Amino acid sequence: MDANGFHSANDTDALRGAIDRAVPLKAIGEIPQCETRRSRFYSAASLKGKAVPPREWLVPDLVPMRTVTLISGDGGTGKSLLALQLAVASASSGDWLRKEVQPGRVIVLSAEDDDDELHRRLGAVLAAVGKTYDDVAGLTMRSLAGEDALLAVESQLSLLQSELFDELEARAADEQPALIVLDTLADVYPSSENDRTKVRQFIGILRGLAIRQRCAVMLLGHPSLTGMASGSGASGSTAWNNSVRSRLYLSRISEDGYEPDPDKRVLTTKKANYGRVGEEILLTWQAGVFEPEPAPSSVEVMTAAAKAERIFLALLDQFTAEERFVSSTPCATYAPTQFAKHPNAEGVRKAAFATAMNNLFGRGEIVNAKHGTGAKARSHLARPGHEGDGQ
DSSP: OOTTSOOOHHHHHHHHHHHHHTOOOTTTTOOOOOOOOOOOOOOGGGGTTOOOOOOOEEETTTEESSSEEEEEOOTTSSHHHHHHHHHHHHHTTOEETTEEOOOOOEEEEESSSOHHHHHHHHHHHHHHHTOOGGGGTTEEEEEOTTSOOOSEEEOSSSEEEOHHHHHHHHHHHHHOOSEEEEEOHHHHOOSOTTOHHHHHHHHHHHHHHHHHHTOEEEEEEOOOHHHHHHTSOOOSSTHHHHHSSEEEEEEEOOBTTBOSOTTEEEEEEEEETTSOTTOEEEEEEETTEEEEOOOOOHHHHHHHHHHHHHHHHHHHHHHHHTTOOOBSSSSTTBHHHHHHHSGGGTTOOHHHHHHHHHHHHHTTSOEEEEESOGGGOEEEEEOTTOTTTTO
C-alpha cells in the first residue's frame, strides 16, 4: 500500500495469489469472491423412464459410498486400527468384520501415527488376515504426524479448502479410490467443534470430495466427555451427527468405571440414514487386530435373558431379607447397579439386569413399594404381596 492508502500492483497480485491458494485473508483485509454457481434445477417429471439408481455401499448398512462416515472412539480404543483393517480389506478384496467390502484403491491420511507406526500396524493386519504387502499395492498411505494437517482454513466468511485438501483431491482424482480415511478430525478440522456453521461447512467440503471422486470418506474423531458418559459417542456440536449420513461409535465395555475385559470393544451404529440404527458388533482384540465375536443365536439370547431374570429375583429376595432396599430408578440404590456388583451376579451385567427388571415389571413379578413415613418415605422394589417386608 502506498503513502496515499492505495494498493499497489504488487499488493493486488499478492491478494490474488492468496485467494488462489485458499489461505486465510483476515490479515490482508479482503474477502474472496464467490464462484459463479451453475443452476441445476430440474423437473421431477424428467426422471420418468429412468432406472432408479441402486444404493452404493463400501460396507453394506455401515459405510455408504459418495458421502462421509464419522467413526468416533476415545483415545486408545482402536478406531485407527479398525479403519486400517477396513482399508486393507478394500485394497486386497477381503472382508471387514466378516462383512463384504467393495474392493478398490484406498488413501489413508494419518495425522496421528508416524511412518514407523503405520508400518507396524499394517504388518500386524496383513499377518492376521493372511495377506502380503503385494496384496495392498492399491493402498496409499501418508503420515502427517507433526505437520500441518488442516484440510480447510478459515476466511472471514467461511471455510476454504486448504492446499493439502487440493493435493489430496488431485491424488484421489488420479487413483480413483473406493475409500479415503482421514485420521483424525481434531487434526484436519480448523475451527471449534462446537461451531455449528463451520462444522456443516467442513462436512460439506468432505462430502463434495466424496461425490466428485465417487468414493466413501471415513473421518475418525474423539467423543466429548458428555458423549462418552452418555454412550452416544457425540462430540461438540450436534451438527457433526446431523451432517454425516453414517456415524459409528467404537467403545470399551465397562460399567461404572469397571472394565471386565480390556480386549473387548463394541462397534455401534449411532446414525444410519440408509440403514438400521443400533446395530452392535462385539469385537475382541487379538494378534494385533480386532476380530468380531459370533452373533448369539435366538436360543442363546433367550437363555441369557432368562438367566438375568432368575438372578435378579434371587438377589432381590436376598437384599429384601437383609433389609437392603433397592430402587427401580437410577440413584445410589439402583437395583441393576447394585446387583451387577454382587458376587452372586454370575457375570450378568448392569444393562442385562436393567432389561430383566423391565421385563419383570411388565409381567407383574415385581412392584414398587414404600418404606418409611412422611418426609422420610422412600420407594423400593418388592415382590407382589411382600410390599411390607423389611419395614
